[in-house]
Amino acid sequence: MIAEIIAAGSEMLTPYRQDTNSLYLTAQLNTLGVEVAFKTIVGDNRAHLTQAARIAIDRADIVLFSGGLGPTEDDLTREAVADALGRTLRRDNELIASLHKRFAARRMTMPPNNLRQTEIIDGATILENANGSAPGQYIDTTVPGPDGTPHRKIVILLPGPPKELKPLFDDLCMPLLARMLPPRHLTRRVLRMALIPESQVDARTSPIYKTYPDVETTILAGNAEIQLHFACAKPTLEEAQARVDELTGKIEQEMGDAVFSAHGESLEEIVLLHLGMRHLSLAVAESCTGGLFAERLTSVPNSSSTFSGGAVVYTEELKTTFAGVPPELFKTHGAVSPEVARALAEGIRANAHTSLGIGITGLAGPAGGTPGPDELKPVGLVYIALADGVDTQVKEFYIPGDRDRVRLWATQNALELIRQSLL
């Protein structure tokens, strides 16, 4: 059972816009055991759309269209699919009435163009759109295959805006599709790791996950972390969960503390969780990361109960004002030094009255160190310190890459330093 997703809209053939609905639809279809074999992106051109529809109906069992159901002359999915199936379009009276109502409720007269949205392909089931004026359409039909035998085909027309497409697909299409497919329960789970090369994760985990051919394992690397995605479908949910739990248990054992999250939580969430469980508070004095460390933690709702805030100390003066760094350290060691990182962590901890203090200083680039002791230090050099009132750890990192990468990896290292120290 394979599917094709066709995204209709000329804007997705420009350098500016991408089809993203297909990612969501793919995830949903996968839960039913349906693989997406083709994705096609077509402009608002009736001949092109009709041709794409014909090809898709020929080669896939389930064809999903997103977009092209609006009221304008450019919205051509209805016509194209009708042409491809050799069917006619008819205006639906109930839809006309409900559309008039919709406009009347907003004290507007319906523009005549909107009548296009009431056109239904002969034989299609209308899928009510709770969040917009374009209904979806669901066609369950058979077409003759190359050998003349009939093949069952499902053709679904969905509105383009994600806020309309997602609930409509979930509420109305998923049950219809599930009914025609063998019963199946899918479990997914995500393990996340930071600061470890993808090749190492793969070398250590593939001998394990390859012995679970019924669990689909995907390794994704990016944003300074590695994610292992697991998916398993079985006739019952218990069986699927048992297989995934068994596999992830073995992988957690192999990877040990490198796994920061066993159920998909972000590193920020995990660090806040660990701090909260121990009733610890945290403040940061960050230089080269310029607020990114604080921004990441505060992006988590309710972070304020453990993360107090801190200071973005781009200049030497502010390092002294907010974190009490002795000015002589800049002259003797430079602002990018283990000594200043330590002073930042200890100073911000003292000033903010928190249990822990983090200090981050480094050269994010593109320019290198300023004249003085930092002059010859390379872009990518970062010092991170963690002070807990008893002891202060200071670590040196060299992070290759551009400004954004240095900043992201510096915050990742800082979060990992906290997490590891709390284990």
Place this chain on the structure above:
Amino acid sequence: MIAEIIAAGSEMLTPYRQDTNSLYLTAQLNTLGVEVAFKTIVGDNRAHLTQAARIAIDRADIVLFSGGLGPTEDDLTREAVADALGRTLRRDNELIASLHKRFAARRMTMPPNNLRQTEIIDGATILENANGSAPGQYIDTTVPGPDGTPHRKIVILLPGPPKELKPLFDDLCMPLLARMLPPRHLTRRVLRMALIPESQVDARTSPIYKTYPDVETTILAGNAEIQLHFACAKPTLEEAQARVDELTGKIEQEMGDAVFSAHGESLEEIVLLHLGMRHLSLAVAESCTGGLFAERLTSVPNSSSTFSGGAVVYTEELKTTFAGVPPELFKTHGAVSPEVARALAEGIRANAHTSLGIGITGLAGPAGGTPGPDELKPVGLVYIALADGVDTQVKEFYIPGDRDRVRLWATQNALELIRQSLL
């Protein structure tokens, strides 16, 4: 002259990965006057790839493949395109020699699989890949159309990794394509606006840009801003630039100060530029935005010359410690109040010894105000103050949406407040 882009790779048919090469290729093809009419995404399946290649060669003049040129059994683009064109593959001796050299230079023996990367479609021009082991291939051919007359077709095979694809396409394919197309010079320009609804921008600018049918105008909304993209192609660059400059001049006049950038710069860059020109320095005390304001400014290289940093003051205590907010303000007005915003701006300016100070306080959600004076204030309420030592402006905003949206729009409003006050 229309193009189709085919992205090969099963990972792009999962919920996790998207084809992004096509955005780049589209931008480059557009500069030559070539429109992309179809994009197809296919998995690592020889029959599917061959079928997609046949369809594309039939319906487009230029067909670009990205991916599927690696050394593994899953890399099938070479075979599929050869099948679709009815041609054979041959191993190229020079490529074999240079691949052996490449591995020898790294003191590695070449795995036999890599020989697959030396397979060239009969009649193809080899496109040397300076950044990887998979060369590209360029085929200039004619195929009979439906009426039997010959049609010229260009078929290009490109490696999948963007770091290999982009330079290879720019350096080797663009000149070959340009040679076969009429000479043409394209000018692009971007105007950017913030805090103004897309519908208003369109209503005010469409009567202007519609009188320039030779300039392609695209309105993009997102990330709390509106971008107007202009592109115009003429036989000479001067003509193209003159048309775009004339149109953008009229639009700038209509939209006035709402246009923050006339050549594509970001709002952060523009604010830093204005501050720099006036030799002004800036510090921030931010609560609900949690470091995002500082992070945005410091993402710009060399921002440290004007932006000193500041404080992330999530707790009342830190608002007092770092920005000197009198504690009684929290009791009488609440932390989310014009009074506290003012105190934050004035306090951080004084403590950081900067020309300007910004204070941001608000409720980003999802939870509402804490017990006390903030208790009944709605999520999305934000106060922003700008202090310059003489005067302090305080503004109230109500920003609907989720936590991320409230935070982004709050920083956008803060940046606009600075920009407007410097005009």
